[in-house]
Amino acid sequence: MSSLLQHVNLTEFVDVVRQLGQDPYRQLRQAGISPTALVDPEMRVPAKSVMQLLEDSAQLAGLEDIGLRVAEARQLTTLGPLWVVMREGATLRNALVAMARYLHLLNEALDLRIEEVGDSAVVRLELLVSVEGSMRQSTEFVICLWFRLFKLLAGTTWRPHSVCFTHAAPASLATHRRLFGVPVRFRQDFDGILLSAKDLDVAGGASDAALGRHAREYLDTKLAQSDYTMPDKVRKLVFALLPTGECGAEQVARQLGIDRKTMHRHLASYGQNYLSVVDAVRVELVTRYLKHNERPLSDVAILMGFSSPSAFSRWFSTRFGCSVSAWRRQQPVPESTR
Template sequence: MTDLIRSACLTSYPEIARSVGLDPLRMLKEAGIDRRFLESPDVKVSAAALRRLLENSARVAKVEDFGLRLAETRTLSVLGPIGLLVREEATVRDAVTSLMRYIPLHNESLHMRLEERDGTTVMITEIRVPRPVPLRQGTELTVGVLYRVVQSLIGPHWKPLVCFSHAAGRRRETYHRLFGDKVEFGHDFNGIVCPTRDLDRAIPTADPALARYVRQHLDSLLARPNVGTSDKVRELVSLQLGTGCCTVELVAGQLNLNRRMLHRRLAEEDQTFSGIVEAVRAEVVSRALLNPERKLSTLADMAGFSSLSAFSRWFRDRFDTTPTAWRRDAQAH
């Protein structure tokens, strides 16, 4: 099964790409990532496609620190609800523990763990891939984001040891600008080393009530059963139906599959792409129609139709009534 990642990972990519002489839209296309994802941070894209994008960008631009340049622009907001929870936890340890617990909801291929011994803590990041592929850019982006997240909680004076398993690049200006002088290469892990006492610091702005609410929401997402192809297709369709461009080719590409392979995997689960689209569309429409303030033209857009007339024909075929009559009957009950 292809790992997915929130398209928020593309935040600031166009700006960084242009700054090193690249055409960001061309690079996205070559990596198999739809340009519309730049405007939708919660849409899921293939983690493999993102890795391709980062490595290709660094290679074409001849910029070894491309991933780090992206990391320099990252804030907690890029993590969505996970970032909100991290900000509202009581201590830095609680924040880091929550980040590591819930990070698969943001990036399914990323795993993090905490190791503590003799007053020293090691925060380790690992990008898991099915076969050996270049990971330098993704690794440096991941460690850079982790560093910036923890530093935002402790303060700009926090300067831990940053470790990478790959060799040092020819130029180290960006490493020193982001991490300071404490950067080492050739280790057997990628991550951050700091005194354990750093994690025991309280976060003055913490809101325990808000943290508890967000944690319950994230726990409900983690508690979902093993996700199959049809579940991932349903999620992608739900996020993109309103664009009017939610095609089987687009969704297959996001899952790093071709059209035929996607159809075959859905058939193994007794599902079809058109059936999933119809089911999601019916759910969206049935829910939205309950709001009497919502215009039917807006509802048609949400359901992925190019015109109100096309939506009305579909609705009558499926529900044997008109949207207006359905809404009236629903309100009467």
């Protein structure tokens, strides 16, 4: 099932690319995106097409910050009813919970997770689809957009501890420093924003409660009508739970609010089972985690939910027909390390 975007809003992309002296409409056509998406907010566009569009545009322009530039130009109110519901929340925590609940209605390729450890909290991004090569632009676009949203909700004085990316640092950090104004860390184990746990309970600004209630009712109706299947739901949770080491079938079923047998029965109706979903997610994730040769296999094993590096190595050899080191030697050198 192809992950889709609604309210894709590519107007800012067109403006940014034009300012760089390039033809945005040609790039849209090459990515397989109809220009109609610029004027029809209800048109659903494959997420992979938009992600590839950002990556290809950055390569054509010879710039590493296209995603950030487009995110900076984006009008935050384009989130529509979701923005209304987020503003209705009395705290940043409530706003994030609402965003996590309804995000799928706008973007089936993203997942937002909130994790608290001691005095710190992480708002983690998971991209549920992949494109060939780098996903730097897509990742930085989303994180920058979220950063701006959270700052608008929590107040202009809000400052998280840091912004984290799994990819390597660009040649220049000027745009990152200007837009974030906090430490930006690269080659981390996750993509997201690290903040103080107490920031989650910072009170937001005043909002129209009646309007927020109507927006929530509307989104709940859309959610009930969603064609999000059981394999989709399980896949999304596996992406989020694998790195925690708590991704057993029992835990996933509990997160879905059903028992394990019910989950297996629904998966079977689609010709799948829990282990096949986990295996597919691992195949999709492994290339992301092994992009950088300096990442220890012990870390990769943990991130993919294996009990040990040897268990991960056995799975990899069975799945790919070669060792990790042999696979890495076959991969092209990332542009950022050349």
